[in-house]
Amino acid sequence: MNLKVSDIANFLNLTYVGNGEKIIKKLSSLDSCDSDSIVFIEKIENIKNEIKPGCVISKNDERIIRMFDSVILSDNPKLSFSKLLAFVEKDNQMKYAPxxxxxxxxxxxxxxxxxxxxxxxxxxxxxxxxxxxxxxxxxxxxxxxxxxxxxxxxxxxxxxxxxxxxxxxxxxxxxxxxxxxxxxxxxxxxxxxxxxxxxxxxxxxxxxxxxxxxxxxxxxxxxxxxxxxxxxxxxxxxxxxxxxxxxxxxxxxxxxxxxxxxxxxxxxxxxxxxxxxxxxxxxxxxxxxxxxxxxxxxxxxxxxxxxxxxxxMRIQAAMTKLPEMYKYFMKKIKNEG
Incomplete structure (x- = not known):
């Protein structure tokens, strides 16, 4: 893979913000990305650590756009990333002639x-x-x-x-x-x-x-x-x-x-x-x-x-109180006895 951000956006029929000339060499997860990578982010909360990918596919979120040099805007980032992954990996798939x-x-x-x-x-x-x-x-x-x-x-x-x-x-x-x-x-x-x-x-x-x-x-x-x-x-x-x-x-x-x-x-x-x-x-x-x-x-x-x-969930929350309730009633029974 050796594609410009602008080429990736055109393939996905999406718009981008930032550096369209940036060359992307691989698709990566958030945990393994570097400056040659493209990743997708569905929510800003998914960014656990400081990351510096070459490009991000995300929704139109100003907070994410400010964080990265190149952002491809998508209503469904995971779907767009999947389409790109399928395109990149098709040459690696085994071909089956009759x-x-x-x-x-x-x-x-x-x-x-x-x-x-x-x-x-x-x-x-x-x-x-x-x-x-x-x-x-x-x-x-x-x-x-x-x-x-x-x-x-x-x-x-x-x-x-x-x-x-x-x-x-x-x-x-x-x-x-x-x-x-x-x-x-x-x-x-x-x-x-x-x-x-x-x-x-x-x-x-x-x-x-x-x-x-x-x-x-x-x-x-x-x-x-x-x-x-x-x-x-x-x-x-x-x-x-x-x-x-x-x-x-x-x-x-x-x-x-x-x-x-x-x-x-x-x-x-x-x-x-x-x-x-x-x-x-x-x-x-x-x-x-x-x-x-x-x-x-x-x-x-x-x-x-x-x-x-x-x-x-309410039943589960109530069950956590059973030991305390047990102690209370046992003490009450003992005192009344």
């Missing part, structure tokens, strides 16, 4: 686009379809009658079981399993009898699935992940769950069977959701919360059982 590795096993009834990339030791079963510009990296398994959409990229070691449909422009990271059997059993005569898991999974367009995620197939019908939803590492989504569009599911979340999550929901790390409940649109579930019932939309909930965040 290719099918000789070490892969492709069923005679599978359909592989002539523009797709199939890496080493990939298995593609009967009736599977790999669409235009899809990338299937080494060691992946694509099950019977599954479909991988256009421009979708699947990293090494992913298992896509049978009857799974994955949309366009998706990213699936290593060691995830899509379409594993749902956890369904019926107790009879002292034994847990397995319920056949005969359904499938539908993943929409522009979905990203992190590493070591398990998404179970439906018992009947489909487990569904909506367009634009992003799923972090180590998440479990049980059978017949339906997740809407543009949701964020963070690391180590567990979602039990047949739960419905509407559009735009955020579920923070290590939260757990019970089965057969509905989380309405716009809800935020805070970390480590336990959701055992339906939630109305556009709420922020916390705790176990999950409740309004404000109520949860």
């Amino acid at each position: 290719h099918v590795s000789e070490s892969s096993h492709i069923s005679g009834s599978a359909k592989i686009s002539p523009t797709a990339f199939i890496g080493n030791f990939v298995t593609v079963e009967d009736g599977a379809e790999i669409m235009d510009d899809a990338v299937i990296e080494s060691g992946c398994y694509i099950g019977k009658n599954s479909r991988i959409g256009e421009r979708t990229r699947i990293y090494p070691g992913v298992v896509i079981r049978e009857n799974v449909s994955i949309g366009r422009g998706c990213i699936i990271h290593s060691n995830s399993v899509i379409g594993s059997d749902g956890f369904g059993y019926v107790f009879d005569q002292g034994k847990h009898i397995k319920v056949p898991q005969a359904g499938g999974v539908i993943i929409g367009d522009d979905v990203e699935i992190g590493a070591s995620v398990a998404i179970d197939r439906a018992t009947i019908d489909f487990t569904v992940i909506g367009n634009g939803t992003k799923i972090d590492n180590l998440v479990h989504i049980a059978h017949n769950v339906k997740i809407g569009s543009n949701c964020l599911i963070l690391a180590q979340v567990g979602i039990s069977g047949s739960t419905v999550i509407e559009d735009g929901v955020i579920i923070a790390g290590q939260a757990g959701l019970s089965d057969h409940i509905r989380i309405k649109a716009g809800t935020i579930v805070m970390p480590q919360s336990g959701v055992i019932g339906n939630l109305e939309g556009n709420r922020v909930v916390f705790g176990t059982p999950a409740r309004d965040r404000g109520e949860f």
Whole structure:
């Protein structure tokens, strides 16, 4: 990277204040920046120490403008920085020309686009379809009658079981399993009898699935992940769950069977959701919360059982006073005795 501040601003379709001739050689974090760096600042409070980057992308804040020689003005500094990062890093990304590795096993009834990339030791079963510009990296398994959409990229070691449909422009990271059997059993005569898991999974367009995620197939019908939803590492989504569009599911979340999550929901790390409940649109579930019932939309909930965040914080504040209250009542009981 060797760009003038003015060139960067033009690429981002933004205006700048200060020295437009300054040469920027790298993108950096606030902690590692120097005079050759460009960084982004969303709030002045994020500046913990004295820093001297070559350029800053920030909102139109006079305090920030006075602090630095070159400032590119953006309503969304993080988004602008991300666009620049994508532009700079595109030359470092591996390029995938159309290719099918000789070490892969492709069923005679599978359909592989002539523009797709199939890496080493990939298995593609009967009736599977790999669409235009899809990338299937080494060691992946694509099950019977599954479909991988256009421009979708699947990293090494992913298992896509049978009857799974994955949309366009998706990213699936290593060691995830899509379409594993749902956890369904019926107790009879002292034994847990397995319920056949005969359904499938539908993943929409522009979905990203992190590493070591398990998404179970439906018992009947489909487990569904909506367009634009992003799923972090180590998440479990049980059978017949339906997740809407543009949701964020963070690391180590567990979602039990047949739960419905509407559009735009955020579920923070290590939260757990019970089965057969509905989380309405716009809800935020805070970390480590336990959701055992339906939630109305556009709420922020916390705790176990999950409740309004404000109520949860008041309860926590009251609990800190319990030792003092205990001492008071024990003393009162003793004196009255």
